[in-house]
Structure formats: C-alpha cells, structure tokens
Amino acid sequence: MTNSIAEIEDSQCVFVIGSNTTVAHPLVAHRIYRAKAKGAKVIVADPRRIHLASIADIHVSQNLGSDVALVNGMMNVILSKGLHDKAFVEERTEGFDALQEMVKNYPPERAAEITGISAEDIVRMAETYAGAEAASILYTMGITQHTHGVDNVKSLANLAMLTGNLGKYGAGVNPLRGQNNVQGACDMGGLPNVYPAYQVVTDAGNKQKFEDAWQAKLSDRVGYTVMEMMHGLEDGSLKGMVILGENPVGSDPDTTHVKHALESAEFLAVIDIFLTDTAKLAHVVLPGASYAEKDGTFSNTERKVLRVRKAVEPVGESKPDWQIICELSTRFGLPMAYSSPSEIFDEIAKVAPSYGGLSYERIEACGIPWPCPSPDHPGTPILHKDRFTRGKGLFHAIEYRPPDELIDDEFPLQLTTGRYFPHYHTGTMTRNSPTLHAEMPEGHVEINQEDASRLGLKDREQARIVSRRGEIVSKVIVTDSIDPGMVFMSFHFMEANANVLTNPALDPICKIPEYKVCAVRVEKLEQVQAAAAAE
Amino acid sequence: MELNYVRTTCPYCGCGCEMLLEVLDGKLLGTFPAKTNPMNQGKLCIKGWNAHEFVQSPERLTKPLIRKNGELVEVSWDEALDFTASKLKEIKDAHGGDSVAFLTSAKCTNEENYLLQKFCRIGFGTNNIDHCARL
Ligand code: SF4
Numbered sequence: 001m002t003n004s005i006a007e008i009e010d011s012q013c014v015f016v017i018g019s020n021t022t023v024a025h026p027l028v029a030h031r032i033y034r035a036k037a038k039g040a041k042v043i044v045a046d047p048r049r050i051h052l053a054s055i056a057d058i059h060v061s062q063n064l065g066s067d068v069a070l071v072n073g074m075m076n077v078i079l080s081k082g083l084h085d086k087a088f089v090e091e092r093t094e095g096f097d098a099l100q101e102m103v104k105n106y107p108p109e110r111a112a113e114i115t116g117i118s119a120e121d122i123v124r125m126a127e128t129y130a131g132a133e134a135a136s137i138l139y140t141m142g143i144t145q146h147t148h149g150v151d152n153v154k155s156l157a158n159l160a161m162l163t164g165n166l167g168k169y170g171a172g173v174n175p176l177r178g179q180n181n182v183q184g185a186c187d188m189g190g191l192p193n194v195y196p197a198y199q200v201v202t203d204a205g206n207k208q209k210f211e212d213a214w215q216a217k218l219s220d221r222v223g224y225t226v227m228e229m230m231h232g233l234e235d236g237s238l239k240g241m242v243i244l245g246e247n248p249v250g251s252d253p254d255t256t257h258v259k260h261a262l263e264s265a266e267f268l269a270v271i272d273i274f275l276t277d278t279a280k281l282a283h284v285v286l287p288g289a290s291y292a293e294k295d296g297t298f299s300n301t302e303r304k305v306l307r308v309r310k311a312v313e314p315v316g317e318s319k320p321d322w323q324i325i326c327e328l329s330t331r332f333g334l335p336m337a338y339s340s341p342s343e344i345f346d347e348i349a350k351v352a353p354s355y356g357g358l359s360y361e362r363i364e365a366c367g368i369p370w371p372c373p374s375p376d377h378p379g380t381p382i383l384h385k386d387r388f389t390r391g392k393g394l395f396h397a398i399e400y401r402p403p404d405e406l407i408d409d410e411f412p413l414q415l416t417t418g419r420y421f422p423h424y425h426t427g428t429m430t431r432n433s434p435t436l437h438a439e440m441p442e443g444h445v446e447i448n449q450e451d452a453s454r455l456g457l458k459d460r461e462q463a464r465i466v467s468r469r470g471e472i473v474s475k476v477i478v479t480d481s482i483d484p485g486m487v488f489m490s491f492h493f494m495e496a497n498a499n500v501l502t503n504p505a506l507d508p509i510c511k512i513p514e515y516k517v518c519a520v521r522v523e524k525l526e527q528v529q530a531a532a533a534a535e
Numbered sequence: 536m537e538l539n540y541v542r543t544t545c546p547y548c549g550c551g552c553e554m555l556l557e558v559l560d561g562k563l564l565g566t567f568p569a570k571t572n573p574m575n576q577g578k579l580c581i582k583g584w585n586a587h588e589f590v591q592s593p594e595r596l597t598k599p600l601i602r603k604n605g606e607l608v609e610v611s612w613d614e615a616l617d618f619t620a621s622k623l624k625e626i627k628d629a630h631g632g633d634s635v636a637f638l639t640s641a642k643c644t645n646e647e648n649y650l651l652q653k654f655c656r657i658g659f660g661t662n663n664i665d666h667c668a669r670l
Pocket of ligand 1: 025026027028545546547548549550551552575578579580581582583584
C-alpha cells in the first residue's frame with residue numbers, strides 16, 4: 001500500500017475494485033464503513049454483488065477482465081471535463097501526452113460496450129473519484145490475477161496520478177495483500193529477480209554488494225517463477241525442489257498439471273506444519289513450527305514490520321523453520337549459525353536499506369512502516385510524498401486486451417474465483433480450526449437463477465463443473481449476487497478445488513496466472529450419471 | 536498453574552492485526568485483540584478470534600518423514616536432514632545449481648524468508664526462488 005489502513009477512514013472517496021474486502025480484509029473493510037459514516041463516497045467495481053456493494057454509492061459489475069477499459073473510460077471523462085490535477089501532472093509526472101492520446105480512444109460509450117457498465121455510471125464514477133479532495137483506491141487479486149494484471153495495476157496508477165491522489169493523506173493506490181506476510185516474503189528477496197529490498201540481481205553493483213556481504217559467488221541471471229518451475233520439473237531441466245510452507249497443489253492454477261510436475265521431481269523436500277496435498281508428494285517432509293511457536297517478524301500490507309512472539313513450545317518434535325534452514329544449510333556444507341531471529345533481523349537491516357533503521361528493540365511497542373533507512377528515522381506511512389522512487393511519476397498509455405480464454409459453445413460460462421469469510425487460502429489452517437470449519441464445512445459453486453433454471457439445477461444440488469483442464473463435483477448455490485453467464489468458486493476446499501479448472505495462462509511481465517477468468521460449463525450431476533450408466 | 540498473555544501478530548490476512556494469545560501451562564486457550572495497536576484498535580475478525588485453534592491440532596506434523604518404499608514414514612531429525620542435504624548436493628554436483636528451485640513462504644516470518652533465499656543463492660548460485668505472492 002502507498003498509504004496506511006487507518007487513513008482510509010479520512011478519505012473522501014474510496015474506490016474498491018476487484019477486492020471483496022469484507023471477506024478477505026475485514027479490518028480494512030471496517031475503515032471503509034467508517035469513511036462512509038464520515039461522509040465519504042464509496043465506489044465498488046466488482047463482477048459480484050459483494051457485501052460492500054450494499055453500502056456503495058455506486059456499484060458496477062464490470063465484465064470479467066475489462067478493468068483497463070473501465071479505468072481508461074474514467075480518465076477520458078476526467079480529461080474531457082478538465083477534472084484532472086493540472087499542477088500535479090505538470091510538476092510530478094511525465095508521459096502525459098501519450099496517455100492523453102490513448103485515452104481519447106475510450107469515450108464512455110466505447111468503455112461501456114467493453115465493460116458492460118452504462119456510460120452514465122462511468123461518468124458518475126469519474127466525477128465522484130476526481131471530485132474528492134483525497135480519494136483512495138483499494139484492490140486485490142481481482143485486479144492482479146489476469147493475463148493483463150500488470151496493465152490493470154498501471155492503469156490504476158495512471159488514474160491516481162492524473163488526479164493527484166498520490167503522496168497525500170487519505171489517498172493512494174493500495175493493493176491489499178492476501179496472506180499475512182506476502183509483503184515480507186517479497187521484501188526479503190523471495191523473488192527470482194531481486195535480492196532483499198528489491199535490489200535487482202542483474203545489476204553488477206548489487207551482485208557485488210551481496211557477494212561481499214555473504215562471502216559467496218552469486219548468479220546475475222533471473223531465476224524461475226513458480227509456474228516456470230513447474231514447467232522445468234516436467235521438461236527435466238529442474239531436478240530438485242525445496243518448498244517452505246506453501247501448498248502449490250492447492251493454490252496454483254491447473255492442479256492436475258502441478259501435481260504431475262511435482263511428481264516428476266527427482267527430489268522434493270517440503271517444510272510445513274500440516275501434511276498438505278503438496279507434502280504428500282514429497283520425498284522428505286520436515287515439520288515446521290507455527291507462528292505461535294516461534295519469534296520473528298511479519299510485514300503487513302501497510303509495510304509495517306510487526307513482531308511475532310513465541311507463546312508455546314512447538315508441538316512434538318517440530319522446530320522453528322529458521323532453525324531447520326540453518327541446520328540444513330550447515331549439513332549441506334555452508335555453516336549457518338544464528339542464535340536467534342533477532343540476530344537474523346540485524347543482518348537483514350544491514351543488507352536491506354529500507355529496513356536499515358529497524359531492530360526488534362525499535363518495533364517492540366508498535367510496528368514501523370518501511371522505508372526506515374536509519375535508527376532515528378520514524379518510518380514512512382505514506383509513500384511518494386515529495387517525489388517518486390524514480391523521480392517523476394511515469395504515465396503508461398495502456399490499451400485494453402481481452403482475457404486469454406473466451407467462452408464458446410462448449411464452455412459457455414465464465415468462472416471467477418475468490419474467498420469466503422471463515423476460510424483462508426487452501427484451507428490448511430482454517431479447516432483445521434474447528435470453529436472456522438463449522439462456519440462453512442464444504443465448498444460450493446455460485447450460479448445465477450437464470451442459468452440454474454436453464455440447466456435444470458436447484459439450489460444445493462450437486463453439479464459437475466468442467467473446463468478445458470479438468471472437472472470437479474460441487475454443491476450449487478443459486479444466488480442473485482452473481483450475474484447470468486458467470487459462476488464463482490473458492491479454492492479453500494481441496495476435494496472440490498476451483499484450481500482444477502483455472503487457466504495457467506500468465507501475465508507476460510509478472511507471470512501471474514489468470515485465476516479470475518476461465519471458461520467452463522456446468523452440468524446437472526444426475527444427467528451425467530444417467531448418461532454414464534446408459535453407456 | 537501459569538497463565539500468560541503473549542502479544543503477537545495474526546497469521547491470516549495482510550492487515551496485520553495484533554492480538555494476545557492466552558496460554559495456560561503451555562496450552563493455547565484463546566485469542567484476544569490487542570487494544571494498543573492503532574490499526575485494529577481492539578478488534579479482530581472471525582479468523583483472528585480463532586487463530587489459536589489450529590496450532591495444537593492433532594493433525595499437526597510432529598516428526599520428520601521420509602518416503603521409503605512409496606510410503607512416508609517417521610524418522611529422526613538427523614536422518615531427515617542428512618538425507619535432504621546429501622540429495623541436494625548430489626543433484627547440484629550432477630546437474631549444476633540451476634537444476635534446483637526453492638519456494639519460500641508468505642506465511643513464514645521475514646527471518647525465515649531471508650534465510651531460505653540466502654541458502655538458495657549462496658548454496659546453489661541460482662536465483663530460482665519464488666513464492667505464491669501471485670497466487
Ligand atoms: S484478525 Fe482478521 S482482519 Fe485482522 S489480520 Fe487476522 S485475518 Fe486479517
């Protein structure tokens with residue numbers, strides 16, 4: 001996030017796009033309700049009638065994957081009515097002319113055609129967003145999990161820059177991170193192209209710096225992303241794999257393919273707290289410790305570095321994962337001797353400039369948001385205050401591109417995925433929590449009444465859902481929270497996991513798979529069984 | 536009887552609510568919201584309120600496992616770690632460091648993520664490290 005969670009309540013306009021905030025980020029949703037109570041306008045763009053839609057001043061259901069056209073349409077209105085922040089554009093940005101040219105191609109009528117939103121609504125959205133003193137954009141995977149995810153994010157940045165909504169209180173472009181420490185895993189260099197604190201591996205200076213700090217020879221070649229790793233295992237270029245606390249069999253698109261890839265590994269080691277579907281495929285499984293059994297830090301979606309404190313001893317013979325890595329490295333021939341997580345953190349502060357001024361002592365009372373370059377620096381709740389990291393903010397003129405997989409006669413419905421309130425990700429933790437499991441013990445597929453009637457499906461009946469990649473059986477929930485032509489599923493339930501169906505087509509730049517749109521068909525189960533029996 | 540409250544951070548979503556874990560004689564009993572944190576201000580969602588429940592679940596893994604004759608069987612830490620280290624070395628020696636890949640975790644701590652990427656980069660001379668941020 002460029003801004004902090006608490007600020008949202010003082011925003012005059014909150015624009016939520018592709019985020020079911022009430023479910024995935026309840027304590028952010030709380031601030032949206034407060035903002036509304038204080039008089040802010042709330043705009044929700046989501047293909048489903050999610051809970052936030054019920055309090056929104058404007059709710060629109062855009063066609064799946066049409067976000068770029070929507071944002072371009074809004075910018076067209078803003079520019080044609082002169083609602084943009086001329087001073088901000090002049091002083092702090094570049095590339096405006098190209099943006100202005102491109103946006104001309106998206107008058108509200110054309111944007112309406114692509115998005116399925118009325119031109120009047122697009123105009124209202126543009127006026128409301130641009131008219132606010134400080135407007136905040138919130139988004140999650142509904143924006144990023146597309147073959148054009150990077151385009152979506154850049155388009156939202158364009159919108160914020162055009163209206164001067166960056167670097168000030170209550171504004172910003174705010175991605176909400178789904179998992180507790182996605183931010184931290186990225187900050188720590190858990191990515192194939194960067195060392196800790198986003199220092200790119202292809203830069204000779206960075207490589208030298210880390211070779212000196214770590215006393216080792218490093219590679220300046222960008223490594224494989226998750227999906228490339230899966231392909232590498234299948235084509236034999238990758239032989240061994242170590243997986244720490246992740247369940248790609250549940251979370252990656254096209255489960256069948258991922259399973260096959262992991263089974264092709266010559267050697268697979270998994271460190272986890274439960275025997276996940278991924279761990280079941282491993283040659284070695286090492287029992288790690290949960291958050292309550294170890295010390296450490298998490299970095300939340302506001303970039304705040306927060307303490308994790310040990311409350312109980314690890315169960316059985318399980319061990320804190322940091323100890324497991326140290327012991328493994330030592331036996332591998334590279335001695336790693338850290339006496340505590342605090343000592344590891346001090347090393348992080350030395351090599352990651354944005355964490356430079358942080359220590360366990362400083363974050364004891366309360367988390368501090370990075371960048372925090374020196375021990376006397378207070379931390380940075382609002383990014384880009386006086387300048388952008390690169391100096392001037394760059395507009396990207398981005399045209400709309402349709403999603404990778406379109407519907408046809410064989411697969412006439414669009415499937416999109418997401419979460420439910422009591423569960424989390426692949427369900428490893430929440431389904432082992434009796435209270436949360438009882439709230440929602442099984443998965444289901446949401447379908448509109450119109451489609452259900454046509455298919456002869458009744459509420460709570462079993463149905464078969466089929467895509468080009470696989471099929472699953474699940475209970476049907478007939479609901480008007482989703483439009484005709486679309487169905488919705490979660491990936492919390494391994495026995496009926498939407499990711500058996502999803503499309504692994506990747507965004508060309510950030511390699512994120514297109515979870516949010518794929519083509520499926522839904523069939524009544526009895527018919528399928530009757531047909532099978534007749535054969 | 537020893538009753539303790541340990542302040543820590545929620546393991547679920549990226550909001551990062553702070554909470555207190557209630558511990559009686561080494562067993563987790565409950566979760567309470569921390570009132571001192573300016574972000575959650577004494578509130579948690581349903582996941583946070585129940586964040587203690589899975590920790591001491593009977594389904595937890597308690598011993599290292601190695602696949603022998605197709606089955607995962609319990610072994611000692613020594614055996615599991617030596618086996619893992621020697622397999623990784625064998626693969627690196629035979630096919631080079633780029634033939635190994637690592638997935639690090641959005642659920643583990645910063646310290647653990649840092650160590651795993653360091654092990655990957657210095658141990659294998661490769662940048663084949665990623666996690667499920669995109670997922
Ligand atoms: S309590 Fe709920 S809102 Fe807060 S961090 Fe945990 S999951 Fe997120």
